[in-house]
Amino acid sequence: MTAAQTPYSYRRTVRWGDCDPAGIVYTPRVFDYVLEAMEGWYRDVVGIDWVTLNQGMGMGAPTVRAECDFMRAPRPDQVLDLEVRIERVGRGSLTFVVTATDEAGQHYFRSLMVACFVARGEDGFDSIAIPDDIRQRIVAYQGACGDS
């Protein structure tokens, strides 16, 4: 694990263009925020960015299940802090919980995302076990968060 903060947090300001004519964040943009937070987590906590994982290592960790509960609708200029925690490390799958709060601690949404590790085979991508070195860093992070 790199020297990233624990738990990992990603700050995101809601943009005018993320919002719809009702003046609130358009629902799918919330998943953009969640994926951005996860992308940063891979890079800063696991130490592997998605270009390296995909093109350098011939692997990937696509989302196989996504969930989100929306408590409050964010508006333009709202600053959100998205905290990334690991709920479960399976043999080949990883379950994230990403929660968004403002500076006052009010909750905006809570997302659960399940990713499944795959590697390029002869005929497309096959499911694999999470490689050991990656697993160790994830388990260490989980422990540092007090979630293991």
Add this chain to the structure above:
Amino acid sequence: MTAAQTPYSYRRTVRWGDCDPAGIVYTPRVFDYVLEAMEGWYRDVVGIDWVTLNQGMGMGAPTVRAECDFMRAPRPDQVLDLEVRIERVGRGSLTFVVTATDEAGQHYFRSLMVACFVARGEDGFDSIAIPDDIRQRIVAYQGACGDS
């Protein structure tokens, strides 16, 4: 209910720009597709577009919960048919199930979305019961789909 097809189906071609450097649809775009299908369903089945609902009637039906299971990753130029069905009509909430298949009938993803009806009050938006005329059209659609 208008003379829309039953169940309502929305055809969407995957764009190059919807896909990421791994060559598959970037996860959040799937929720763009789901919301586009729901937007069309409101307009064509309920008979009320979102601008009218929001600005004309002072109402809304924001998503309070989103789920999606991903079976297959779509690639550019893939044509998907998103079928919109109503799983449950609550007092003030509506549960959609949106499934995406290709022409061969293969499944790509299945999303469950819960919307909650609200109306503009003195101090923001308040939860309301689904208005009767809207409810009747939804229940009729549900019946026509054989889902009630």
Add this chain to the structure above:
Amino acid sequence: MTAAQTPYSYRRTVRWGDCDPAGIVYTPRVFDYVLEAMEGWYRDVVGIDWVTLNQGMGMGAPTVRAECDFMRAPRPDQVLDLEVRIERVGRGSLTFVVTATDEAGQHYFRSLMVACFVARGEDGFDSIAIPDDIRQRIVAYQGACGDS
């Protein structure tokens, strides 16, 4: 040239989620529409989709200059027809003019896009002349549009 219509036209309905809190299309989405029209034009007129061009042929045609004049701001549910014409075929570059109108013939925007053909070399991508077979189809299309 395939049996595509001449000039090539791409129909796009403005989505709720393409619009911002002012209720009109968020400016960058117009370039999404223009690129979608160009993507369809390559596939249907030139006969080569972007995945094939990029991954199969090791080539690309990235945008090197983009321009757009906005006459009217589209709103949700507006149906736009984007017409794709070729203003100039250079040795290695291609200049598109894409105009968007509604069914009444009112203009919404007019975009000029310059693409530059490249091929994967030893050290990244290098500029190339437009391959002859592609050039011939483009010139034929231009002629069929009465633009040559």
Add this chain to the structure above:
Amino acid sequence: MTAAQTPYSYRRTVRWGDCDPAGIVYTPRVFDYVLEAMEGWYRDVVGIDWVTLNQGMGMGAPTVRAECDFMRAPRPDQVLDLEVRIERVGRGSLTFVVTATDEAGQHYFRSLMVACFVARGEDGFDSIAIPDDIRQRIVAYQGACGDS
């Protein structure tokens, strides 16, 4: 003018999801970056965010012309600094030049955007002169940048 930096600069990291299957930023996303930089400039330099301008003041400054030259294609994780300068202050229009560079000073793109001030009238939005207090802050910024 507030105590914002001069010239105003907006830092943006390229996301995996901003990039297409060719591995580079999908062209329309560049205009997302440019608009985000302009949105921040209004808030931090002029002192008026777009929600206040639109909903509080009944005004807007929609883009009437957009241009961009692309020198280099950014890839995921590239950190870009977008500098916002004012090329011209017209009676009712404002011309921005936004340039993106990396930390080594290499140029990625240069965009020119023309916005036109409007106010809500009886029948839609009408062109107006830039309000005096806004104009003064813009001219002061332009001077501080050495561009007037």
